[in-house]
Structure formats: C-alpha cells, structure tokens
Amino acid sequence: MKIIRATTILAVKKNGRSVMAGDGQVSLGDTIMKHKANKIREMYKDQILVGFAGAAADAFNLFERLEKKLEAYRGNLPRAAVELAKDWRTDKILRKLEALLLAIDKDHTLIISGNGDIIEPDEPVTAIGSGGSYALAAARALVAHSDLEADQIAMEAMKIAASICVYTNDQIVLKELPSQAGNE
Numbered sequence: 001m002k003i004i005r006a007t008t009i010l011a012v013k014k015n016g017r018s019v020m021a022g023d024g025q026v027s028l029g030d031t032i033m034k035h036k037a038n039k040i041r042e043m044y045k046d047q048i049l050v051g052f053a054g055a056a057a058d059a060f061n062l063f064e065r066l067e068k069k070l071e072a073y074r075g076n077l078p079r080a081a082v083e084l085a086k087d088w089r090t091d092k093i094l095r096k097l098e099a100l101l102l103a104i105d106k107d108h109t110l111i112i113s114g115n116g117d118i119i120e121p122d123e124p125v126t127a128i129g130s131g132g133s134y135a136l137a138a139a140r141a142l143v144a145h146s147d148l149e150a151d152q153i154a155m156e157a158m159k160i161a162a163s164i165c166v167y168t169n170d171q172i173v174l175k176e177l178p179s180q181a182g183n184e
Contacts, residue, residue: 007022007023007025007026007039007052007053007054007128007129007130007131007167007168008022008023008053008127008128008129008130008131008132008134008135008158008161008162008165008167008168009021009022009039009040009051009052009053009102009127009128009129009132010022010125010126010127010132010135010136010139010154010157010158010161011049011051011102011104011109011125011126011127011154012124012125012139012143012150012151012153012154012157013104013109013124013125013150014124014143014149014150014153015149015150016179017149017150017151017176017177017179018049018104018105018106018150018176018177019049019150019151019154019174019175019176019177020040020049020051020102020104020154020174020175020176021040021135021154021155021157021158021172021173021174021175022038022039022040022051022158022172022173023039023131023158023161023162023168023169023170023171023172023173024036024037024038024039024169024171024172024173025037025167025168025169025171026056027166027167032169035169035171036171037056038173039051039052039053039059039173040173040175041063042175043063043066043067043070044067044070044071044075045075046177046178047075047105047106047177047178048070048075048077048103048104048105048177049103049104049105049175049177050063050066050101050102050103051101051102051103051128052099052100052101052102053099053100053102053128053129053130053132054098054099054100055097055098055099058097058098058099059099059101061097062084062088062097062099062101063101065084065087065088066080066081066084066101066103066112069081069083069084075105077103077105077107077108077110078108078110078118078120081103081110081112081118082118084112085112085113085116085117085118086116088112088113088114088116089114089115089116097114098114099114100112100113100114100128100129101113101128102126102127102128104177105177106177108120109121109124109126111126111128123140124143125139125140125143125153125157127139127161129167129168130165130167130168131161131162131164131165131167131168132161134160134161134164134165134168135157135158135160135161135168136157138156138157138160138161139153139154139157142156142157150176151174151176154174155172155174158170158172159172
C-alpha cells in the first residue's frame, strides 16, 4: 500500500483576523490523484476552523469526533482537543489513524496528534503537512516584514510552499473566522 501524502495547512492570526489556508492536492505515491480537495472545515457555529494533513478517511473520522467533542464542551476548543487526544491515544482503533489536525478559534491555535500531543505554538502562524515548514517560514517572514493582512500572508505563503513542495499545489482554499478586531 502506498502512503497517501497530501497537504499544507497554514493558520495565520494578525490584527484580530484568524485565517486558515490549505492546498488542494491529494497524492498517492508519486501520482497526483486530486487537485481541488478541501481540507479545512468550519466547526461549532463557524467559530472554529480545522484543517488536516494525512490520510483523508482518518481525518474525516477525526473531524467528526472533534465536532462531537466541541458540541459536548460548548465550543471550548482546548477542552475538546484534550478529550479527542485522550481518545485518540487510548483507543486501539483510533491509535492507527494517520492524520494531524490544526485547529483555531479566536483565542487558540492547536496542533492535535495521535500521540496525545496538543501543541499551542507561541507564534501567530502555524502549519502542518508536507509543505508546512515552507509555508510556516514564508508566513513568519511576511508577518515580520510586511504590512500584509492575515489572508494575504496566508495566500502568499501557500503560493511559496506550492512552488517548493511536490505534495502541495496552488489550488488554495482560504477560510476566515468572524473578525476579532483588536486582538493580537
């Protein structure tokens, strides 16, 4: 069985705006299977954005589980993430899922893994996936050295990642949370 590689997901927070961008490429080994996949979902009354890297079927399973946790904890992203990570780490079936989630709300940015890790990065930009390091580096530079807004930074950083990473394309989906002007 070939490994499915797919993705760059990037979150950027700047001037009270929170955006997430993801490329559309899905690859099976060295073959591009799809160009315009949507790897980002709005959750809990459109107050949370979640993107995935890894196996799509596994990610959809995790999306569904995270959504249930968010409902149970009334949109409390850190609490829902902790409960999902506990289940993911301790359940024999879930432990085999191969995906990584990036979730943002107005206050938090979290990376959630099957190892039980929940990481809240210090920076206002975070990325996961095959091209995540490229997008992260580009976004950090743009945040520090430009006047671009969050959505513009995300788009430009994703274009840079797409020009470097063979598992990332330029069919970018960008989603934004409702504005939180005055934050960050």
